[in-house]
Amino acid sequence: MVNLEINDVSFSYPGADILHNITFSIGPGEMTGLIGPNGSGKSTLIKCIDTILKPKGSILLSGKDILTMPRVDLAKSIGLVPQHGTSAMDSTVFETVLMGRRPHAAWRISEEDINKVAHALERLGIGDMAMRDFSSLSGGQKQMVLLARAICQEPEVLLLDEPTSALDIRHQLEVLEIVNHLVKERNMSAIIALHDLNLGARYTDSMVMLRQGVIFSAGSPVDLYTPEMIEEVYGVKAEIISVLGKPHVVPIRPVEYGHFRPDDFKAEVSMEIPA
Amino acid sequence: MIKFKYSTIIHTLFQNSNIASQHISMNDHQGVSLRYCEVMSQHNPENSQSNASMSEIQSSYYRYHSRKVLFLLSVSFGILFLVGIAASFGSYELDLVSVYTTIFAGIFPGMGIPESVANTIIWDIRLPRISMAIVCGASLGVAGAILQGVLRNPLAEPFTLGISSAAAMGASLAIIGGLKLFGAYSVVLNAFISAFLATMVIYSIAKSKGMTPEAIILAGIAIMFLLDAVTSFMQYLGTAEQVQAVVFWMMGSVSVANWETVFIVFCIAVIAIPYLIYKASDLTIIGAGDETAHSLGINVEHVRMRTLIFAALLTASVTAFCGIIGFVGLVSPHITRMAIGGDNRYVIPGSALVGGILLLGADTVARTILAPMILPVGIMTALVGVPFFMFLFMRKRKELW
Numbered sequence: 001m002v003n004l005e006i007n008d009v010s011f012s013y014p015g016a017d018i019l020h021n022i023t024f025s026i027g028p029g030e031m032t033g034l035i036g037p038n039g040s041g042k043s044t045l046i047k048c049i050d051t052i053l054k055p056k057g058s059i060l061l062s063g064k065d066i067l068t069m070p071r072v073d074l075a076k077s078i079g080l081v082p083q084h085g086t087s088a089m090d091s092t093v094f095e096t097v098l099m100g101r102r103p104h105a106a107w108r109i110s111e112e113d114i115n116k117v118a119h120a121l122e123r124l125g126i127g128d129m130a131m132r133d134f135s136s137l138s139g140g141q142k143q144m145v146l147l148a149r150a151i152c153q154e155p156e157v158l159l160l161d162e163p164t165s166a167l168d169i170r171h172q173l174e175v176l177e178i179v180n181h182l183v184k185e186r187n188m189s190a191i192i193a194l195h196d197l198n199l200g201a202r203y204t205d206s207m208v209m210l211r212q213g214v215i216f217s218a219g220s221p222v223d224l225y226t227p228e229m230i231e232e233v234y235g236v237k238a239e240i241i242s243v244l245g246k247p248h249v250v251p252i253r254p255v256e257y258g259h260f261r262p263d264d265f266k267a268e269v270s271m272e273i274p275a
Numbered sequence: 276m277i278k279f280k281y282s283t284i285i286h287t288l289f290q291n292s293n294i295a296s297q298h299i300s301m302n303d304h305q306g307v308s309l310r311y312c313e314v315m316s317q318h319n320p321e322n323s324q325s326n327a328s329m330s331e332i333q334s335s336y337y338r339y340h341s342r343k344v345l346f347l348l349s350v351s352f353g354i355l356f357l358v359g360i361a362a363s364f365g366s367y368e369l370d371l372v373s374v375y376t377t378i379f380a381g382i383f384p385g386m387g388i389p390e391s392v393a394n395t396i397i398w399d400i401r402l403p404r405i406s407m408a409i410v411c412g413a414s415l416g417v418a419g420a421i422l423q424g425v426l427r428n429p430l431a432e433p434f435t436l437g438i439s440s441a442a443a444m445g446a447s448l449a450i451i452g453g454l455k456l457f458g459a460y461s462v463v464l465n466a467f468i469s470a471f472l473a474t475m476v477i478y479s480i481a482k483s484k485g486m487t488p489e490a491i492i493l494a495g496i497a498i499m500f501l502l503d504a505v506t507s508f509m510q511y512l513g514t515a516e517q518v519q520a521v522v523f524w525m526m527g528s529v530s531v532a533n534w535e536t537v538f539i540v541f542c543i544a545v546i547a548i549p550y551l552i553y554k555a556s557d558l559t560i561i562g563a564g565d566e567t568a569h570s571l572g573i574n575v576e577h578v579r580m581r582t583l584i585f586a587a588l589l590t591a592s593v594t595a596f597c598g599i600i601g602f603v604g605l606v607s608p609h610i611t612r613m614a615i616g617g618d619n620r621y622v623i624p625g626s627a628l629v630g631g632i633l634l635l636g637a638d639t640v641a642r643t644i645l646a647p648m649i650l651p652v653g654i655m656t657a658l659v660g661v662p663f664f665m666f667l668f669m670r671k672r673k674e675l676w
Contacts, residue, residue, distance in 0.1 A: 052566050075572030082570075088562025089429065090617030094336050099560050103572040107556060107620075118332040127327035131335050153571070 003027050004049075004157055004189050009057035011041075011048050018044045019055065019213045026189045026206075028156075031180065033200040033221075034193040036210035037234055042193040043083065045210070046161045049191065050080045061157065075103035079155035083162045085142040087134040093145050094130045097121060100152030120148040124178060140171030147178060158183070160192040164199065172196070176203045201225065201246045209233060221247050343615040343625075350628040354409065357632060361408075361639040362401045366647060369393055378402070407532035407540065407596075408638040408652070409631040412603050414544045414589040416630020419604030420611070420623050421551055421586040424558045425579050426488040433590040433604035435492065436477050436583075437499030438470045442594040443525050444502045444509075445469025450520045451513035462524065467595035473498055474587040478580065486576045487565070491583070527600035527653025529638055536596050543592040547585040548627060554582055555619035562617065602656040603630050603637075606664045613667055633660055 005025040011018050019041045026032045034042045048055040051066060051074060059066045066074055079100070087096040097120060101113040121127045126144050129137065134145060143163055150158060160179065164172040180203055183190045194200045200207055201221035209216045209224060211233050217224055225247040230238040237252045327335070362374045369377075377393045418433035426435070434440075445465035477494045484490035510518050551558075557578045561568045568575045593600065611625035634656065641655035 047566070050570050052569050071569070071574060072572035075570065078570075080567075080570040082564075082567060086564050086567070088559045088617045088619075089423070089427075090612045091559070091563070092339070092616060094332070094339075095559070095616065095618055096563070099563065099567075099571055102556060102560055105556075107553060114333055114336060115329070118329045118336070121332050122326065122329045125326045127329070127332045130327060130332045131339055 003060075003062060004191075005058075005060040006045075006049065007058045007060065009045070009048055009055045009059060011044055011053055011055040017213060019048065022057075022210075022215060024208050024215065024218055026157075026191060028187045028189055029184055030206065031183050031190045031192060031204045033204035033207040034191060034210060035195070035197060035200055035207055036216070039212075040210040041213040042210055043161050044213075046080070046159050046191065046193055049157075050074075050078055050159055052080075072103050075153065077155055078157045078159060079150035079153040081143070081146050081150050081158070081160045081163050083165065085134075085146040087145075091134050092131050093126065093134055093137070094121070096134045096145055097148045097152055100149035103153060116152055116154075117148075120151045124148050124151075139166045140168065140174070143167060143171065143175055144178075147175065151182065156188055158188055158190040160190065162193050162195060165195055172199060179203075197225065197230075197249045198243075198246075201248065225249055339616070343618070343621045346611075346615050347621065347625055347628060350625070350632060354628060354632050354635065357635055357639070358405055358409075361405050361635055362397050364639060364643045365396070365401060367392070367396055369396070403532040403534050403537050404529055404638070404642075405635060406537045407529045408635040410537060410540050410544055411529060411593045411597050411600065412607070412630035412632070412634025413548070413627035414540065414593045414630070415600060415604040415634070416607030416611075416626035416628075417544075417548050417551060417623055418586040418589045419606075419630070420608035420619065420626040421558065421582050422604075423608050424562050424619055424622075425582055425586075426492060427562055427564075428488065428492065429609070430605075431492075432601075433586065433593075434599065434601065436495035436587065437473050437502060438587060438590045438594060439599045439601075440499045440502035440506065441473030442466040442470040442591065443521070443599065444506045446524050446598075447506050447509045447513075447521050450524070451509045451517045463595045467591050469502075470591035470594055471587065473502060474584070474591070478583070482576075482580070486579050491579075523651065524598045525653075526651035527598040527656075528649075528651045529597050529634075530649065531596050540592050540596060543588055547589050548623070551582060551585055552620065552623050554578060555623050558582060558623075559617065559619040562619075598651075598653065600634065600653045600656055602660050603633050606660055607633060610664065610667060 003025060007023055009022040010020050022041075022045060024032070034045060036042055044053065047053045049059055049066075051071075054067065061069075061077055066078070087099075094117060097117045098109065098113065100120075101109070101116065105113050118127070118130075121130050124144050124147065126141065126148065129141065134142065137145065143166075147163070158179065163175050163179075167175065176199060179190055179192065182188060192200075192204065194204075204221070206219060207221050207224050208218045209229070216233055217229065225240050227238055227240055230236060230240075230249060230251075237257060239250045239252065241248050241250060358378075359371050359374050362378070363369045363371055373391075373393050374397060377391070377397045381394065381398050415433050419431070422431040422433060422435055423429055428435075443466075445468060446462050448469070449461040449465040477491065477498055478486075480494040481487075481490040484494075506521075510521060513521070557568070557573050560571055560573055561575055561578060565575045568578075590604070607626040607630035608622060610629050611622050615621050615625060634652065637655040637659045638652045640659055641650040641652045644650065644655075
């Protein structure tokens with residue numbers, strides 16, 4: 001079973017230290033959320049794990065250090081869904097997803113590759129746009145296509161860099177539901193950088209909170225989310241309420257300081273999780 | 276009321292989430308859609324969206340693929356047809372049948388077809404020129420496709436990296452500066468060596484900046500201005516005849532064609548184009564972004580450097596013999612992409628064929644429109660090509676970039 005261990009990872013650009021001594025691990029079938037304010041190093045850490053950036057320290061995938069692995073081998077194991085999706089000029093959705101087969105495929109595209117792309121498109125429900133131009137899609141559709149591309153890579157670890165930031169709530173849920181099911185179904189590991197603390201609490205098994213390039217705290221969302229933590233990391237006052245057994249952060253506007261009544265919410269959200 | 280809505284929304288979300296999990300078997304690989312909205316739509320039919328089945332997706336891909344192959348075949352036949360027409364035009368008029376018969380007899384000498392005047396005209400005069408136009412057009416088309424793909428810039432063309440300026444400077448050194456180390460081939464070799472040296476300088480500068488498209492383009496443009504200044508300085512010093520010779524050379528012409536020169540350009544094309552087609556998939560993925568390409572297992576810097584060197588080699592070989600022939604390298608990849616999309620495995624051979632047919636067409640018009648005067652093909656490529664390109668451009672509905 002795949003296990004990803006990030007040991008003492010640090011990264012700096014000339015004149016700017018970005019990440020310091022990041023250490024955590026993730027097991028198969030787990031989703032780990034990376035949260036933290038803008039500039040805390042979430043995207044940099046994702047890029048380091050995908051070796052787009054070369055960090056110090058070691059990142060072990062089932063015991064092997066990925067920083068010394070050949071690029072193609074790594075691409076068979078780790079798939080990335082970038083924050084802003086682009087594709088090549090005049091590429092169709094099918095061709096964009098087919099790129100995910102590159103680590104496995106030879107020059108000639110095999111029938112197996114075509115089947116896998118068609119299967120991924122069908123499963124994500126975007127088969128009807130297979131021959132559409134990628135650039136003509138909406139943000140949510142593009143995110144789906146990029147997810148399909150990463151699935152076609154058949155990776156053991158899926159990295160998602162703020163996949164829901166530009167999406168409406170329906171597409172946010174759509175993307176995260178799919179990732180959640182894939183992780184459980186294929187026993188993959190997923191690391192997902194998120195800004196939305198509440199979505200993170202609902203979908204991830206554990207969270208790593210970054211602040212200024214270091215791990216501020218890590219653990220389950222229930223343990224992690226406290227009004228004190230939110231204020232210290234984000235500089236925002238907040239109430240933490242419980243929604244369906246998950247912590248839910250309600251940020252408070254400055255004009256509401258002293259006027260907020262937690263009872264306003266508690267009465268309405270104390271429902272049970274459906275069986 | 277507001278509170279009620281809040282709780283209702285949360286309840287609805289989780290209710291549907293639960294339905295979603297009920298409908299998606301964890302071990303089911305047989306085409307169960309994971310799409311959340313589809314599950315939502317079971318409760319709200321207005322939300323429903325169609326989704327093609329796997330076999331429909333496959334067949335639409337195969338149809339699209341067939342269209343690409345059909346395009347390549349059509350342009351290939353177009354070139355064969357145009358070869359016949361081009362060979363029949365000239366001061367000695369020939370009909371199409373005798374043209375093809377003579378070409379056929381030359382390729383298969385054992386067929387017993389008698390030699391005639393047409394044989395000399397076609398094989399010694401017209402076919403070398405026609406072949407040169409096709410090979411040069413193909414080389415420029417491929418170089419354009421590579422530059423646009425690798426630099427992710429639709430305005431890139433074979434001369435973006437200052438290759439034309441370097442070649443013009445090399446030619447000026449021979450024509451005006453008197454630097455004739457290679458005898459009769461001085462103009463050609465000076466142009467080639469200058470073009471290639473300039474390319475190497477650009478690569479060295481860009482490499483120190485990580486071979487990003489921006490670094491390559493900026494280095495190329497800076498070198499281009501520098502070399503243009505040197506050429507202008509030499510023209511300022513040159514005599515009227517020398518300046519005229521340089522200007523004529525810069526207009527571009529395939530009139531130097533003989534089987535020897537065709538062979539040299541052909542050899543470089545035959546080495547470079549298959550290599551570039553071999554790297555086509557990587558080039559397509561690089562078009563999606565360096566980080567994406569890296570993530571998919573591609574050594575972006577290596578692929579970019581090697582493909583650009585081959586593209587520069589193709590451009591330098593054409594420019595050395597024929598001068599600066601603009602437009603073909605810019606529009607051939609665009610025309611190809613408009614017809615068959617952006618997959619470089621087809622765009623590269625397609626650009627070669629379209630480039631070949633464009634340059635052959637332009638040269639045929641250039642040498643017949645004001646016969647017996649033969650115009651430089653560099654003038655005609657834009658005069659013939661722009662209306663054709665605009666026609667395609669206006670017909671295309673979707674946004675290009």
